[in-house]
Amino acid sequence: MSIVQINDLKKYFNDVRAVDGVDLAIDQGEFLVILGPSGCGKTTLMRMIAGLEKPTAGTIQIGGEDVTELPPRKRGVSMVFQSYALYPHMNVFNNIAFPLRAQRRELKFDKRQMREKVVHTSRLLEIDMLLDRRPRQLSGGQRQRVAIARAMVTQPAVLLLDEPLSNLDAKLRANARDELRDFQRSSNITAVFVTHDQIEAMGLGDRIVVMSEGKIQQIGSPQRIYDDPANEFVATFLGSPSMNILSANGFRFGFRPEHFLPKTLHDSPKNSRIFHYYVKRVEYLGSDRLVYGYVHGHEDDLTLAKVPSNVRASLDIEGDYEFAVHYSDIKFFDQDSGRRIEQQNLAKVL
Amino acid sequence: MGALVWILHNFWTLLVALVLALVGLRIAWRFYKYGATRAELAYILRRSPFYLVVLTFCFFAAAPFLIMFMHTFKTDGDLYRRPQPFIFRQDPTLEHLDALFNNTAYLDFIRNSVVVGLAVVVITLALSLPAAYALARLTGRWGERAGILMFLVYLVPPTLLFIPMFRIVVLLGLKDDPMSLIVVYPSFTVPFSMWLLSGFFKAVPPELEEAALVDGYNRVEAFLRVVLPLSLPGIISTIVFTFTLTLHEFIYGLVFIADTSQRTLSVGVPTELILGDVYFWQPLLAAALIIAIPVGLAYNLFLDSLVQGFTMGAVKG
Numbered sequence: 001m002s003i004v005q006i007n008d009l010k011k012y013f014n015d016v017r018a019v020d021g022v023d024l025a026i027d028q029g030e031f032l033v034i035l036g037p038s039g040c041g042k043t044t045l046m047r048m049i050a051g052l053e054k055p056t057a058g059t060i061q062i063g064g065e066d067v068t069e070l071p072p073r074k075r076g077v078s079m080v081f082q083s084y085a086l087y088p089h090m091n092v093f094n095n096i097a098f099p100l101r102a103q104r105r106e107l108k109f110d111k112r113q114m115r116e117k118v119v120h121t122s123r124l125l126e127i128d129m130l131l132d133r134r135p136r137q138l139s140g141g142q143r144q145r146v147a148i149a150r151a152m153v154t155q156p157a158v159l160l161l162d163e164p165l166s167n168l169d170a171k172l173r174a175n176a177r178d179e180l181r182d183f184q185r186s187s188n189i190t191a192v193f194v195t196h197d198q199i200e201a202m203g204l205g206d207r208i209v210v211m212s213e214g215k216i217q218q219i220g221s222p223q224r225i226y227d228d229p230a231n232e233f234v235a236t237f238l239g240s241p242s243m244n245i246l247s248a249n250g251f252r253f254g255f256r257p258e259h260f261l262p263k264t265l266h267d268s269p270k271n272s273r274i275f276h277y278y279v280k281r282v283e284y285l286g287s288d289r290l291v292y293g294y295v296h297g298h299e300d301d302l303t304l305a306k307v308p309s310n311v312r313a314s315l316d317i318e319g320d321y322e323f324a325v326h327y328s329d330i331k332f333f334d335q336d337s338g339r340r341i342e343q344q345n346l347a348k349v350l
Numbered sequence: 351m352g353a354l355v356w357i358l359h360n361f362w363t364l365l366v367a368l369v370l371a372l373v374g375l376r377i378a379w380r381f382y383k384y385g386a387t388r389a390e391l392a393y394i395l396r397r398s399p400f401y402l403v404v405l406t407f408c409f410f411a412a413a414p415f416l417i418m419f420m421h422t423f424k425t426d427g428d429l430y431r432r433p434q435p436f437i438f439r440q441d442p443t444l445e446h447l448d449a450l451f452n453n454t455a456y457l458d459f460i461r462n463s464v465v466v467g468l469a470v471v472v473i474t475l476a477l478s479l480p481a482a483y484a485l486a487r488l489t490g491r492w493g494e495r496a497g498i499l500m501f502l503v504y505l506v507p508p509t510l511l512f513i514p515m516f517r518i519v520v521l522l523g524l525k526d527d528p529m530s531l532i533v534v535y536p537s538f539t540v541p542f543s544m545w546l547l548s549g550f551f552k553a554v555p556p557e558l559e560e561a562a563l564v565d566g567y568n569r570v571e572a573f574l575r576v577v578l579p580l581s582l583p584g585i586i587s588t589i590v591f592t593f594t595l596t597l598h599e600f601i602y603g604l605v606f607i608a609d610t611s612q613r614t615l616s617v618g619v620p621t622e623l624i625l626g627d628v629y630f631w632q633p634l635l636a637a638a639l640i641i642a643i644p645v646g647l648a649y650n651l652f653l654d655s656l657v658q659g660f661t662m663g664a665v666k667g
Binding site: 050051052071072073077078079081082083085087088089098099102103150154 | 555557558560561562563564565566567568571575576579580
């Protein structure tokens with residue numbers, strides 16, 4: 001059952017179409033990631049769900065109720081900001097208790113119950129020994145936990161997270177990702193997570209919404225989005241290094257560098273398209289070798305291949321090789337719209 | 351009295367002794383901490399010109415206070431005897447202080463000034479807090495321009511305004527009443543405070559307010575619970591500044607109020623203690639000193655946030 005229902009949502013800032021007609025249904029208990037390059041409207045979309053930004057057109061329903069015109073406090077959502085937005089003049093306890101104090105006016109519960117809720121939530125996030133500290137005395141990881149605790153303490157219908165991991169250093173980030181996912185699973189809360197980092201998106205999301213220029217490009221599971229991109233934007237945005245795109249006979253086609261391997265490595269060359277590949281340079285990256293070169297007939301486009309290091313193919317600098325891609329790994333796109341073309345026989349045309 | 355006489359007689363000796371003692375203690379402390387090494391001696395030698403300059407500036411800053419303090423206790427004969435070295439040739443006296451408090455309306459002036467000052471501070475805060483917040487947050491391009499326009503109002507001098515304002519005061523029936531000043535003073539304190547406060551409000555990240563909005567509060571509550579506590583230094587310096595603006599305002603106070611017992615300090619002291627070309631120097635200086643000390647202390651306490659407030663307005667405004 002969907003808990004958030006967004007219909008044809010638009011937000012224009014003067015002439016800029018930040019969000020341009022978004023339809024989205026978020027399911028109860030799912031971890032939804034909104035992924036896109038900066039300026040694609042993902043943060044604006046989240047701020048409209050939170051009620052911090054008024055939509056130009058369209059509706060938002062949360063829990064079956066139309067909340068488009070409601071202020072943030074009446075929507076049953078909470079939010080973790082990119083900067084965490086902890087109140088610097090309050091200690092950790094009061095930061096976490098802050099939303100509860102607002103709730104106390106409507107839901108009657110006494111100070112003792114409030115204290116219990118704060119302590120309970122802080123235990124879950126393992127920050128219960130920091131309750132007396134001020135935000136500025138905390139490390140980045142601790143601040144992030146306090147921000148999540150503050151967002152979780154009222155048990156909101158939807159938890160919105162705006163790039164909460166981007167301020168952590170790389171080592172902490174993987175750990176925080178794992179903990180965030182565990183925490184979301186165990187509390188069974190609906191989470192909407194905005195990020196521009198595809199690794200975060202792939203690792204965290206049940207479903208990923210890929211956005212660009214204010215529009216949703218594709219919605220699907222991480223695997224679906226990676227293996228079966230809906231258009232050229234999604235295909236090239238995901239994956240590092242990104243997909244090689246070449247044009248031919250009125251359409252464009254692409255294949256991922258990790259699928260572009262020396263011919264000898266393909267078990268059935270019959271099912272693969274063979275390219276004459278001129279290798280310009282090889283980078284050794286430990287687990288992989290990254291090969292830079294040109295496909296014969298497409299000398300304008302740099303084409304990359306990612307060959308696992310344990311493959312004992314000799315790739316001498318500067319030379320012609322035969323590389324191949326399995327036909328099922330080649331994706332075809334419309335020349336003009338960039339939309340995916342599902343046409344297997346195109347492969348024979350190549 | 352005996353102790354005071356002794357202090358005043360040896361005033362300069364004591365002052366020099368105090369400064370030398372402080373410098374000596376500082377050097378002694380460094381020796382105690384680091385030992386009498388060559389490096390330490392070199393350090394003290396290297397730093398001494400700096401401290402000498404600081405001491406000179408301190409003296410110039412403090413000299414008016416020292417002179418006011420000394421002359422308060424001088425007898426007429428001693429004060430007018432030439433040349434006028436800063437020493438006591440006759441015994442100090444308390445008669446001028448006694449005259450100031452018992453023969454003039456000095457206490458009334460203080461009371462009027464404090465009442466007017468506090469009332470103006472309250473009105474100014476009530477008007478400029480919401481205005482400054484609106485200027486800092488809720489406006490686009492035109493808001494910024496409106497803010498500059500409002501600040502321009504502050505630049506119209508009271509010397510141009512006191513005649514029309516006087517008509518209004520008479521119309522309101524507030525002539526000879528400190529209430530008239532409470533009505534008129536906000537005309538220059540509000541634009542100024544608004545400008546000062548909006549700089550502080552701009553320094554509070556908007557995300558903090560948005561967090562409060564999501565956490566279940568409306569905008570007014572978010573302002574009261576998050577923005578206000580975080581701009582407390584700004585609010586305190588606004589209070590100090592507004593209060594001193596009213597304290598030294600002269601022309602409105604002079605024109606609107608003719609009744610001596612209703613006058614404020616800035617008008618009452620010069621009109622009561624200067625008669626024609628006769629200056630009653632000792633009570634005059636005493637009256638100035640008594641007011642200058644608390645104001646000076648308040649300024650020193652909040653100096654940092656005052657400077658911060660001005661520069662913030664300057665950079666972002």
